Amino acid sequence: MRAGLLFALTVLMTACGVTPPVIDYKLTQVIPAVAAPGETIQVFGVFPEHPQVTLDDLPVIAEPVNRNSFKVKLPVDQVAGLKVLRLKGITGGATFNVQPSIRAVRWESGTLVIDALGWNATSNPELLMDEVLLPVEKTSGALRYTFKQHPGFGVHQLKLQVNNQSSNMHPWDLQAARLKGQVLLDGQQPSAVMKQNLTVNVPNHRTLAVKPEHCALPNFPGLMEEKVYPEFQARRLSFQNQEQAESARLVLQADPCVSHVVFDDHLHVDSDQPPIKPTNATQWFWKALGVEEVPPEGGKGVVVAVIDTGVFPHPEFSDRLLPGYDFLDEDSNPTDTSGHGTHVTGLIAAAKQLKSAAPQVHILPVRVIGKGQAGSNLDLARALLYAVNALPSHPNPHPADIINLSLGNPSDSPELRSAIDTVLSRGALVVAATGNDGGSLNYPAAYPGVVAVTSVSGPTGIYQPAYANRGWGTQISAFGGDTSVDRDKDGNMDGILSTDIEQVLIGDQLQYQPTFSLKQGTSMATPQVSSIAAALLSSGTPHTLLKTTLLNTATDLGGTWGFDLQYGAGLVHFTPGLKTARVYVVVRDAQNKMLAWTVSQEGSFVLGSLPAQQDLRVQAYLDADGDGWVNEAGEMASSTQQVFLNPKVETVLPEVFQLKPIMDAQPMKLQE
Structure with a gap:
C-alpha cells in the first residue's frame, strides 16, 4: 500500500513538471590569498563533482580535496597580478594575488642575473635592491642588471615587482675574499681603536x-x-x-x-634630484657624526672656501660671509641664484635655526656654476688658485684653510691637476664630492691628496644609495641622504636639511629670499666633512694632521676595521685631539695600488671585501707617531707576503708578520 502511494506521488510530481532544486555553484575563497607561480592554492565553495576551472580564461587542473574544496597548482609561467579563478559557465569567481618570485641569483662579472617567476616578455618587471630601484634587462629566461660600480660586498636585499605585486625579500650574499693573520708587535702595543655606534652623467665632449x-x-x-x-x-x-x-x-x-x-667638460654640481620643501624635518645626521652638541667655538678663525654656484647671504651665516668672486661673470658678486651653493654652505656654517660643526667659521664664496651657465675645469682651476691667494690677477685677502668642492666632472685636466697641487702645497685641505653617477670618482675628487667624500644615508640604518660614486680614491663617507624613502616615518623624505633660496614675487619683481629645503647627493655629504674639519682646526688640530685625523677617527662601515673602496675610512666623526700609535696592515694589488688597510688589534687583524682570484701583496707597518704616514724613519715595517685569495673564503696567512726597524725609509701616506 505504501509503495503504491509513493509511486503515485512520484508520477504525479513528474506529470506536474516539478524538478529538483537548482544548486548555486560558486567559488568563495582562495587560500593563501597571495601565491607565487608554481605554488598550490586551495579553493573553497560549492561546485560540481568534476569542476572545470579557468585562470586568466585558460583551463587549469582542479584536484578535489573534499565536497567543498579543491586544489590548483599555479602554472610556472603565470604572470604576477590580481587574478580571478572561475568555474566554467558560471559568472563571477574568486580573486587572489599572484606575486613574483625570485628563485636564485648569481653574479657574472659585474652583472646580477636573476632567475625569477611571474614575468614575461610583455610585463614590466622592476628590481629593488636595498630599497633602491634598478632597471633590469629582460633576456631569455632571466632578468639582468649590470652595475656601473661594484655594489659592495655583504648581504643585499632583493625584491621583484611586477604589475603592482611584490615578491618576498630575497637575500643576496655577495662576499669577496677575507684575509686573517697576526702581527708580532715586538713589544709595542698600539692603542685600542674605539668603534662608534640613478641617471648617469655622460660627458658630451663639446x-x-x-x-x-x-x-x-x-x-x-x-x-x-x-x-x-x-x-x-x-x-x-x-x-x-x-x-x-x-x-x-x-x-x-x-x-x-x-x-x-x-x-674641458662642463662642471656639474653633485646633488641628485630637486629640493624638497620640509614640513617638520630635522638634521638627523649630525648626531651620528659626533656633533650632537654643537661646539660653540667651532670653526673660529677658520676660512672655508665654497666653490660652487655662489652663496646667498642667508641669515644662518650671513654675518660670516666674506667678500668673494664670480669667475663666470668676472665680477665681485658671487651671489647664488640656484640654491645649491647656499645649501652646501648651510651644512658648513649654519648657526641659528639649524646647526653645523663650525658655527663660527667664515665662508669665502666663489662662483663657477650658475643657472644656464656651465663652468669648466679651467674656471675651477682659476677659482682654486684664487681661494688660496695664488692667482696674481685676483688678489684674495682671506686665503682659505679648507676648500669645499661639491662639484666635478668626468674629465681630467692638466690645469686643474696643477691647481690642486698648488693648493695642497700651500697647506689647504681640499674636500670634494665623488659624484652621483653611481660609478667611479669624478674630478677633482679623484686627484691624490684630495679628501674624496662619498655618500651614505639612513636615519634608521646606514646604507649606501645607488647614486653615490665610489671606488679607487674614495677617502671618507658622510650623509648625502635619500629623498626616495622615509625610513624613520617622520613624514619627511630622508634628505639632508639645510639652507636654500626661493623666488618670490614682490610687487612686479621676482626676488630671492632665504628658505630651507631637503636635498640628496654627495654634494650634501661633502660639506659635513668640511664643517667637521673646520671644527678640528679651531680646536687645535694642526693643518698637517687634519686629513689624517679625519680619516683615523672615522667610524668604520665596512664590517672589518680599516679602509675600503666603498666607504673609504668610514663615516666622518668629530673626535678632536685624538692621536695614537697604530699598527696597520695594508693590501696592494700587483701594480702596487693600495686596495685596503686595517688596524691590527692586539696582534691580530681581519680584512674583508678583498678582490678574489688575483695576486695581492700584504704588509704590516707601525705608525709610531699616529700621523697617518707609515714607513718613516724610526718606525717599523714587516716583509711583504703575497697571497691569492678565493671568493667567499677566509684565508689565514701562513706566516706571522714580524715588525722590524725600517732601514730604507720611504714614507707613504696611508690614504693616498
Whole structure:
C-alpha cells in the first residue's frame, strides 16, 4: 500500500513538471590569498563533482580535496597580478594575488642575473635592491642588471615587482675574499681603536682646453666661443656638437705648436634630484657624526672656501660671509641664484635655526656654476688658485684653510691637476664630492691628496644609495641622504636639511629670499666633512694632521676595521685631539695600488671585501707617531707576503708578520 502511494506521488510530481532544486555553484575563497607561480592554492565553495576551472580564461587542473574544496597548482609561467579563478559557465569567481618570485641569483662579472617567476616578455618587471630601484634587462629566461660600480660586498636585499605585486625579500650574499693573520708587535702595543655606534652623467665632449705655444689657432667649423685664460696660457674652445670638437682635437693634437689639448667638460654640481620643501624635518645626521652638541667655538678663525654656484647671504651665516668672486661673470658678486651653493654652505656654517660643526667659521664664496651657465675645469682651476691667494690677477685677502668642492666632472685636466697641487702645497685641505653617477670618482675628487667624500644615508640604518660614486680614491663617507624613502616615518623624505633660496614675487619683481629645503647627493655629504674639519682646526688640530685625523677617527662601515673602496675610512666623526700609535696592515694589488688597510688589534687583524682570484701583496707597518704616514724613519715595517685569495673564503696567512726597524725609509701616506 505504501509503495503504491509513493509511486503515485512520484508520477504525479513528474506529470506536474516539478524538478529538483537548482544548486548555486560558486567559488568563495582562495587560500593563501597571495601565491607565487608554481605554488598550490586551495579553493573553497560549492561546485560540481568534476569542476572545470579557468585562470586568466585558460583551463587549469582542479584536484578535489573534499565536497567543498579543491586544489590548483599555479602554472610556472603565470604572470604576477590580481587574478580571478572561475568555474566554467558560471559568472563571477574568486580573486587572489599572484606575486613574483625570485628563485636564485648569481653574479657574472659585474652583472646580477636573476632567475625569477611571474614575468614575461610583455610585463614590466622592476628590481629593488636595498630599497633602491634598478632597471633590469629582460633576456631569455632571466632578468639582468649590470652595475656601473661594484655594489659592495655583504648581504643585499632583493625584491621583484611586477604589475603592482611584490615578491618576498630575497637575500643576496655577495662576499669577496677575507684575509686573517697576526702581527708580532715586538713589544709595542698600539692603542685600542674605539668603534662608534640613478641617471648617469655622460660627458658630451663639446669643449676643448688648448694650450698653444705662441701660435694662432685656425678657424674651426662649428666654433661657437673662444675664451682665453692668460693664467694658464690656455684657451677654451666650445663647439656646436661633439663631432666638431673631436675633429678639431685631432687637428690640434697633430700641431707641433700646441702643447696639449684635452676635453674641458662642463662642471656639474653633485646633488641628485630637486629640493624638497620640509614640513617638520630635522638634521638627523649630525648626531651620528659626533656633533650632537654643537661646539660653540667651532670653526673660529677658520676660512672655508665654497666653490660652487655662489652663496646667498642667508641669515644662518650671513654675518660670516666674506667678500668673494664670480669667475663666470668676472665680477665681485658671487651671489647664488640656484640654491645649491647656499645649501652646501648651510651644512658648513649654519648657526641659528639649524646647526653645523663650525658655527663660527667664515665662508669665502666663489662662483663657477650658475643657472644656464656651465663652468669648466679651467674656471675651477682659476677659482682654486684664487681661494688660496695664488692667482696674481685676483688678489684674495682671506686665503682659505679648507676648500669645499661639491662639484666635478668626468674629465681630467692638466690645469686643474696643477691647481690642486698648488693648493695642497700651500697647506689647504681640499674636500670634494665623488659624484652621483653611481660609478667611479669624478674630478677633482679623484686627484691624490684630495679628501674624496662619498655618500651614505639612513636615519634608521646606514646604507649606501645607488647614486653615490665610489671606488679607487674614495677617502671618507658622510650623509648625502635619500629623498626616495622615509625610513624613520617622520613624514619627511630622508634628505639632508639645510639652507636654500626661493623666488618670490614682490610687487612686479621676482626676488630671492632665504628658505630651507631637503636635498640628496654627495654634494650634501661633502660639506659635513668640511664643517667637521673646520671644527678640528679651531680646536687645535694642526693643518698637517687634519686629513689624517679625519680619516683615523672615522667610524668604520665596512664590517672589518680599516679602509675600503666603498666607504673609504668610514663615516666622518668629530673626535678632536685624538692621536695614537697604530699598527696597520695594508693590501696592494700587483701594480702596487693600495686596495685596503686595517688596524691590527692586539696582534691580530681581519680584512674583508678583498678582490678574489688575483695576486695581492700584504704588509704590516707601525705608525709610531699616529700621523697617518707609515714607513718613516724610526718606525717599523714587516716583509711583504703575497697571497691569492678565493671568493667567499677566509684565508689565514701562513706566516706571522714580524715588525722590524725600517732601514730604507720611504714614507707613504696611508690614504693616498
